[in-house]
Amino acid sequence: MKVTLPKGTKDILPDEMIGWRFVENTFYQICINSGYGEIRTPVFEYTNLFNRGVGDTTDIVQKEMYTFNDKGGRSLTLRPEGTAGVARSFIEKGMASLPQPVKLFYMITAYRYENVQKGRYREFNQLGAEIFGAAGPVADVEVISLLNNFFSKLGLDKLSLEINSIGCPGCRNAYNVKLKEYYSDRIDGMCADCKRRFDTNPLRLIDCKNESCIAASLDAPLMLDNLCGECASHFSGVKAGLDSLDIKYTVNPRIVRGLDYYTKTVFEFVSENVGTQGTVCGGGRYDGLVESLGGSGTPGIGFSLGVERLFMELESNNIITGDKLVPEIYFVTIGEKAYAYARKLSCALRRAGVYTEMDLLGRSVKAQMKDADRKNARYVLVVGDDEIRQNKAQIKIMETGELKDVSLDSIYKRILEKKVQVV
RNA sequence: GUGGGUAUAGCUCAACUGGUUAGAGUGCCAGAUUGUGGAUCUGGAGGUCGUGGGUUCGACUCCCACUAUCCACCCCA
Incomplete structure (x- = not known):
């Protein structure tokens, strides 16, 4: 590395x-x-x-x-x-x-x-x-x-x-005088840091975590009582x-x-x-x-x-759980025409505020499905050149595995109406 | 600045008292009848064992240094 x-x-x-x-x-x-x-x-x-x-x-x-x-x-x-x-x-x-x-x-x-x-x-x-x-x-x-x-x-x-x-500053100065008075006959038994603080910042003396210092500070006057x-x-x-x-x-x-x-x-x-x-x-x-x-x-x-x-x-407190964002629609495509069509649809959806995914690696249908599953997509829209010819596509509801035929026209219309729910 | 623990694949960890080509799980990629996920199986890629020295016939294993990381002190968010 x-x-x-x-x-x-x-x-x-x-x-x-x-x-x-x-x-x-x-x-x-x-x-x-x-x-x-x-x-x-x-x-x-x-x-x-x-x-x-x-x-x-x-x-x-x-x-x-x-x-x-x-x-x-x-x-x-x-x-x-x-x-x-x-x-x-x-x-x-x-x-x-x-x-x-x-x-x-x-x-x-x-x-x-x-x-x-x-x-x-x-x-x-x-x-x-x-x-x-x-x-x-x-x-x-x-x-x-x-x-x-x-x-x-x-x-x-x-x-x-x-x-x-x-x-x-007014009451603190008066308090510092009081503090120094209190510590003057105890400072010898305290830690090196505190000996330094005694001169630079006596307020910090009561805050020290060193055991002997805590003991020495037990009866120290508190700022709160000297406001x-x-x-x-x-x-x-x-x-x-x-x-x-x-x-x-x-x-x-x-x-x-x-x-x-x-x-x-x-x-x-x-x-x-x-x-x-x-x-x-x-x-x-x-x-x-x-x-x-x-x-x-x-x-x-x-x-x-x-x-x-x-x-x-x-x-x-389990408030941040690391949940990922899940795509609404994953476009699985077969063939160039289908890819071009799906790309256009996908862009329109993204403009409308919907999270969509598409494969960028030219992968097989199986691999695209696997990717859709891995990303937890809610719906998969399968478009092939056959579907383009017949003006329809298959929608798969990933949770149930159910398949539905939809006409491409109706999908496009629904997108234009900005409906997220496509099925 | 000080003290202690740790350092092996992307991730989580193995490797007996030093002994041959460093393993597993998981993840990733691909395949199991040609256009459909999750289960199972098979195969593949991926490691200069933190770095540099030393001891030894031989070091992931022992010693030293350095670096990184984690935890603690001081202090702070």
Whole structure:
């Protein structure tokens, strides 16, 4: 084998694509119905967008970006996530002067240089949506309800929603001081990572999975108990909104998102079927992002959803079964005249929206029948030069094996009436 | 970046403690009375045994390296 897939990438083959279409179409419909406009931004952006947007201290920026110089010496980076590019577009295209709020959604690939494991790839697909310019908790609720609609339309009811608030810069700074105070006499017994976090990002200390660190964190003060008045009332607004929609959730005070731009509400949809990477969807509010990228102060909230992880969940619930599309009519032909006739009929049917099949290899009748069977065709229309002369053809109903004579004229007429049912 | 498992036909897997032309199932192609599928039977195509070294009279089998893949840590979708 000489040519292979790059590590961490995959081919999505035709059978699987049917499921992908199902997921993407469902997402598209829900977003459109909810007033979101679709946006496409470039796969690569100038590197500094992510440095500033995602945050210099994050793992993503520090070690996971595909960064390269183009021939003009510009530093470019394959997007490691979707929000930064959309925020850039919001600013650059002057969307702040559109009627507010601006609601956008997208279906993209993203790239992170990480070691591969279950539910984690280097190129992966995300569905995402963002609301810019709406500061109140109703926007948070709308984004979550969009996801709730999406999951229920897919037939998924086993994802659990966890929410938290990580406050605004104001209350977080005060909280960080408190945290450092709490950890100052315990940090010696904690892991190397945590010792580093103590200075760079103390918020992450309570999130560490290392056993001794978990023990040290048991009595740590929680952000949730230290929110300022504004953040606290925002969070209760979110909870009240979810309650009124009967959306179930649990408050998980230990959720911390890995991207620097999050403020106030953060949330995750978690699955038990995805392996250790259980987060199917993560999102939250980012009221400071647009401003930090040079735009005017604009609140925002959004999410991104890992399609590969969603698929694992769908498959383990038997929602994606890999069913193939089956042809309505398979034309079995004998002879050139019959082939030409059937080809014309087949084209007309395809234009009318009917899936038809024909042999392209000049195979025997038997082999054509076998092919029709293999493709699970509902009907086979057998046309030979004899039939052309007599202006009729045989239709075989594959499920029962029943044969019927039909006149070619009537078939053509039925097609013109756009009737799918030919028998 | 770190740790562990795996690597044989398109796919799923065999090959005894190293021994001759590496097998099966499935899938694919063709045939079993000449213009009709699914069952059965027969035949055919398809493998530099992940790559490169080494040990040996002899390596799919043992050793080393590399690569890929899977799983886990970190972190995230």
